[in-house]
Amino acid sequence: MKVVVTSSGKDLDADLDPRFGRAKYFIVVDTKSMDFEVKENTQNLNLPQGAGIQAGKTVAETGVEAVLTGNCGPKAFQVLETAGIHVITGIQGTVKGVVEKFNAGELSYAGGPNVEGHWV
């Protein structure tokens, strides 16, 4: 299956970016082969609000099954939920490390957002 990890860099050794809405990159990883693809978190900077929603849309377009991140606010969570994407919050480490933890079944899906809206 494919998952997205929010990342501060462009490869599997980069650290997970704890922010979902304002993450630098989204790394789409195939959990079996560890093949990956980098997506920039492009935001329409002309809009005064809604970073979490826009990031949620970007991730929804990748067609992944789950997102691995640090903090996810309520609006982004709602977008991901609507797109049928599971969210795992509160994790840290390298992109590769968290995918390995995921494969080992050490992570569980969040039932809701874990931070207030302004965190995005």
Place this chain on the structure above:
Amino acid sequence: MIITIASGKGGTGKTTVTVNLAASINRDDVTVFDCDVEEPNSHIFIKPENISSEPISVMVPKVDTQRCTLCGACEEICQFSAITLVAKRIMTFPEMCHSCRGCEMVCPEDAVKEDSRVLGSVHQGKNARGIDLTWGELRVGEAMSPPLISQVKDRINPGGIALVDAPPGTSCPAIEALRSSDYALLVAEPTPFGLNDLALTVEALKKLKVPTGIVINRADDAPGIVEEYAKKEGIEILQRFPFSREAASICSRGKLLVNEMPEMKALFQQLFNRLNQLLTESKEAGEVGK
């Protein structure tokens, strides 16, 4: 006439000045409008009776999914990401909506219907002395205060004396409250921080073209930084309220200074007389009611 009492930041004693000024005016047409909708507390001091309340709501979109063709026009026009297409579904985020109705107007399928969202309420009541208080109260957790503030302000009758307690700061809600006032009374504290905030508010008021004066709260004896600033800007200091432990304690018990401390009553009456004089003069000069 509309006098708005404002301050660059919270905790300068804005409400204290508003309610005590109201109570020291010897007329029967005094109305007070508390626009500090996030933390209204004028009613604690004014003690209105026979309170009537009205819920205030704004328009938010509701999409008729039978009609919606997922064309995305609504998402494109929305400046606030409050309506968006995700995975072939249309989602709305009512708490981010600014009720501009853009989505409703551009939808080619007439799929955007009107729904409403409660922002808070407006309350009104009169106290035993005849002071009429109207105040807005934002729902807990709600962030969209300007529409509620304008609802409070819509109830102002400029015929009498209306005192408006503005929200602190120079952001959107404060500007909303100051707009179309005849006079702005800025409550300042004689500290460098206070001065910085004061200067920001003064700049905003210049743009709004509202005549402005300053009162200094918790003033110490030596003329200080606020005086210097006011002189440079050519702004009149209308009153100085000295720091007093007794006053602080009276306020903390929800009581009016003008009822408990005769020397305070004199200061507030003096302040009103000067305001009245200024406003009458400018009315005669044809500046009021631009």
